[in-house]
Amino acid sequence: MIAFLVKRLFHALLVMFVISIIAFAIQDNLGDPIQQMVGQSVPESERAELREELGLNDPFLVQYARFAINAAQFDFGYSYVFNQPTTEVIARHLPATLELVAAATFLIITLSVPIGVYSAIKPRAWLSRFFMGISIVGISIPVFLTAIMLIQLFAIGVSWTPFPVDTAWGSWLNDLISTEGGMPAYGRGNPVPVFGTWETNFASLEGLTYLVLPAVSLASIMLPLFIRLIRAEMLEVMQSDYVKFARAKGISMRRIYFLHALKNTMLPVITVGGVQIGTLVAYTILTETVFQWPGMGLMFLDAIERSDIPLIVTYLMIVGLIFVITNTIVDLIYGLVNPTVKLTGKPA
C-alpha cells in the first residue's frame, strides 16, 4: 500500500519535472517581450539595456536554475503585460474559469444521471433512442460551433418566416420558431465581489444570465459522453448477478435502479470524470475564446499573442499541477476501491 502511494507520488513529481522543463524551454523561443514594453520610437540601445536588466541574455541553464528555484516557491516572476506577479494574474482569472466549470458540471450532473439511467432502464423506448441520437450529434459538434450557434440563436436572434406572415396562424408559427436574442454572450457582465479578487456570477440574476450560454456550451460537449458512459455502465451492472440476486429477493425495481445499480455505476463514472478534467480545461479555452469569458483559457491565448512568457509558463505549470493532482487522486481512489488493481504497481 505504502509502496503504491510512494510510487504514484514519485510519478507525479516526475511529470511535474518534465512539465517544468517544457514550460521553461519555451522561454528562449517565444517572441521578443521588449517590443511589448516600449514605445515605437525607443532606440535600440535602450532596448538592449532593458534586455540585459531582465536577464534575457543569460545562458539557458542559468535561467533554468533561477526558474526552478523560484517555481518551487510558487514565484514565477512578473507578467510582462500586467506588470504583476503572474500568480496574482492567474489568481484573478481563476474564479471566472472555476465558476464556468462549476456551472457546466452542475448541468452535466443534473442532466446526465437521469438521462443515462433512463436510457439504460428502457433501452428500447423512443425517448432513449432520441437521447442516444442527440448525444451522437452532440459529440459531433465542436464546442466552439455550439457556442457560435447559441450566440446566433439567443444573443443575436433569428427570425424565420417560412409561414405566411399575413395570416394570424402563420405569424404565430413564425414567432414560435424565431428567437428573440438578447442573451448576454460576451464577458461576465458585472460580477459581484465576494472577497479579495474573487468576483462571482452566482450572486445575482444578471450574473447568472451571463453564465448561461457559456456554461451550456461547455456542458454540451461533455454531456453526451457522460450520458453514454452512465448508460453503458448501468447496463453492465444491471446484468450482474448482484442485481439479479436483489431482484430475486423481491426488492422493488426503483430501489434496485437508484440505490444499488446507480451506486455501482458511479465509481467508474467518477474516475473517468476525474480524468476528463483535462479535456474540460481544453474546452474552457475554446468556450472562453468564443464568449470572451475572462478566465484562464482566454488569458493563456492572450499571453501567447502578447508573448507574455512568464504568464505562459505559469499557466502551463499550474494547469499541469492541477492535472497531476487530480490524476493522482483518481488513481489512488481507484487503487483503493478496486482490488483488481495491483497495489504494488508491478506489471502482471
Place this chain on the structure above:
Amino acid sequence: MNAPSSALPSRWERFRDSYLLYSFKRDIVAQISLMVFIALVAVAVLAPWLSPMNPYDLAQIDILSSELPPFWVDGSDAEYLLGTDAQGRDMLSTILYGARVSLMIGFGAVALQALIGVCFGLLAGYLGGRIDAFLMRLADIQLSFSTLMVAIIVGALVKAIFGGETFSAYAVPLLILIIGLAEWPQYARTVRASVLAEKNKEYVDAARVMGLRSKRIMFRHILPNTLSPIFVISTVQIANAIISEAALSFLGLGMPETHPSLGSLIKAGFDYIQSGSWWITLIPGAVLIVLVLSINLLGDWLRDVMNPRLYKG
C-alpha cells in the same frame, strides 16, 4: 445463401455474405451516413474541378463583392450560391477547398497516429516488461492531459518556435504532426490490449517455436488479428482529428486564413456574426458538423457490429 461456384468463396463473395454487409443493409442510418461521407469526400477531392472559382487565386477576388448573402437571402448575387466572405471570396468554393484541407489533415493525422500507436502498441504488448511499463505510462500521462489540450499546447509552442510565417507555410504537415503526436495513445492502448489477448494463443507459440523473428511474428501474425479494433477506433479518430484541427484553427493555431480549412473559415467568419453576416461562419460550421457526424455515425455502427459485447451486456 448462394452456393459458392468454386470450392473456396472469393473475397467478394465472403464480403457479400458477411455479417457486416448484412447489418449494413438493415441499418438506414449507416447507409445515409456512408453516402453523405462519400459525397463530401468526393466533392472535396474534386474541389478544383467543381468549384466556380479558385479561392487561392487572389486575382479572382473582388473586394467590392464582399459579404454577399447566400442565394435564399435578399440581396444575394446568383454568381455566388452560398454568398461571399469579407474579402469577396466565393463561399461555396472556399468551403469545398476548406473541406479538402480538413479531410487531408484528418486522414494524415490518423495515419500518423496509427503508425506510431500500432508500433508502440505492438512493442508494448509483445515485449512487455520495462518497455511496456514505460510506453503505457507515457500514454497514460498524455491521455490524462487530454489529447486536445496536448494539441493546443504543442500547437502554441510549435507556432511560437517556428514563428507565424514558417508555421503558415508548413501548416498542413505541422498540423498532421501535432495531432498525430497528440493522439497516438488511443491506438497504442487498443493494439496492446489485442496483442495481450493474442500473444498466448497457440499460433504465436507455434511461430516462435518455428524460430521466426519477433518482428515477423508481430507484424505478420499478430497485427492482422488486431485489425478490427483498429478499424473501429480509426473512424472515431478521424472525426476527432478533424475536430482537433478545426479547434486549433479556430484558436489561430492552425491553418492560416489565406489557405483556410473549415476551422479557420469558421474563425474568420466569427468576426462578422454580430454584424449580421452569419453565413460566413455558420455555413462552413454546418459542413463541418455534417462531416463529423457522418463519420461518427458510421463509427457507432461499426462498433455495434464488430463488438457486439456491449449490446449483449
Place this chain on the structure above:
Amino acid sequence: MAQHTLTLKKTLLASAMAATLAGTAFVSTAAQAENTLRMAYDADPVSLDIHEQLSGGILQLSHMTHDPLVRWNDALEFEPRLASDWEQVNDTTMRMSLREGVKFHSGNTFTADDVVWTIERLKRSPDFKAIFDPIENVTAVDDHTVEITTKKPYPLLLNLATYVFPMDSAYYSGEAEDGDSKDEIVKNGNSFASRNVSGTGPYTVANRQQGVRTEFERNPNYWDTESPGNVDTIVLKPISENATRVAALLSGDVDFIAPVPPNDLERVRESEDAKLVTMSGTRIIFFHMNQDRVEAFKDPRVRQAFAYAVNQEAIADRLMKGFATPAAQFSPKGYAGHVESLELRHDLERAQTLMAEAGYADGFDITMMAPNNRYVNDAKIAQAVAAMLARINVDVDLSTLPKAQYWGEYDDRAADMMLIGWHADTEDSANFHEYLTACVDLDTGAGQYNAGNYCNPALDELVAEANVEVDRDKRAAMLQEVEQTLYDEAAILPLHWQDLAWASANHVNIEPVVNVMNFPYLGDLVMDAK
C-alpha cells in the same frame, strides 16, 4: 436627428415619472447627485509614472491627473494650460509664463522649478529622451517664468510642450521606504512614481488595481474653475476584448468606451441607448516596398503601378465599413505638410500599363507581412491588398503575425512589403519622413522604420532645413514639397488614416472633449442628469 428625438422622449418620460413619484410618495431631498462616469478602454495605463512609457494609454492618463503646459484644441492650435503665455526670445530661446495659484494634489504650490524638474526628468526617460533631445536646457527665471533653450532653432517647441505635464517635484524628492529614490524611472518595475501620483490635473487617483480598475476623483482644488466639467468620480476598467467593451456599453454597464471596433460601429450607431462619435484620425496605415530586397521596386514606375493598383476607397468602405479616410499621403488634414491636391490614384489599366512600361507585364513574386492584432483589421487589409496586386500579376505570399512577433520581423525587414501604422508623436509632418522615408542611418537613427529603404538625400536635406525654420508658413511649404515628392515617386503605398471612434451613453457629452490625438479632455466632460 432620430437619436435626438428619442433622447428627448426619454427625458420627458423620465421627468414625467419623476414628477409623479415626487408628487405621490417622496419628499425630494434635492441633493445634487454624484456624477460617476464608468468608462472602459481597451487597456489601462501600465503605470502611474507618466514618464515610464510613451503610449496613448499613458498620455490619456496624463490628461486626467496632470495638465500640460499647452494643449491642442479642435483646430490643432495651441491652447494655454499651465503655461499662460509664451514668446520666442530669439531663434533658440522661448520664454513661458506660468499660471499662478495652481496647487498639486499633494497641496504643494506649482512653480517654475517643477517645470524645470519635469523636463529634466523627461530627458532621462528612455521613451521620451529622444523627442526631448532638441532641448538644451531649461531655467527658472522667477517663480512663474521659465526659459527653454534649444540646441538649434527648433520650430516644434510648442508641440513638445504638449508633452510636458509638470510633476510635483517636492513630492517626488527623497527616498521611498525601500530606499530607492522617489523620482527614479523603472520600466515595468515597482518604483515610487509608478504607484503614487501628484499632478495638478482635474482628477486624483483614489484607488488602483492594475488591469482591473482605477478610480479617479475630482480634484476639489482644481485651478481651472472655468472648466465646465461636472464629473465627480471616474471608474476606468480595461476591457481588452472589443465585443465585450461594446456589450458593456450597450447593456449600460459603462457610460463611455474607446476604441469602438469597426464591426460594431453600426450596432452602436443604431442603438437607442448609446451614441457614437467618430473622427478622421491621424494614424496613417501604409505599406513599405523594400527596394533592397526587390530589384523591381527601385523603378518608380513599378511603385507607381502598385499605387494605381490599390483601391483605397474599397478598403475603407468594405473592410473598414467607412471607418477610415482613404489616404494618398502621410500627412492628414491639419498637418503642416498636408497637400490638398494629392488624390487617390486607383486606376487598374494605368497600373498595368506602367508595369508593362517597366518591363514587368508578367508581374513578379513578392512576400508580404502584416501584423494581425495591432491595427484595425490589419490582416484583412493586407489580404485585400494582396488580392488587388494579383490584378497586375504580382503574386503575393502573405503572412500575418501577432504584434509580439511582428516587430521583430519588422526590424529584420523580413518581407518585401510590410504593413505599418504611424502616428506622429509631434503631430507634425516632418516626423513621418524622419522615421519612415529618410535614408537609413543607423548612427543617427534616421529612417529607423524605413522598411522600404527608399532614399532621397534631397528630401532629407529639405526636412533638416524645415526643422530649423521657425517661420511656420515657410516651413509648411517645405514639408508640402516633401509630401509631393514622396507621392510623385510613390515612395510608399499609403492606404488610409484610421478613424477614431468613441461611444458613450446618451447622457454623457463626449463630443466636445474628444480629439484627433485621442486624449479625451475628461476634465471638461459634462454629464447630464440621466
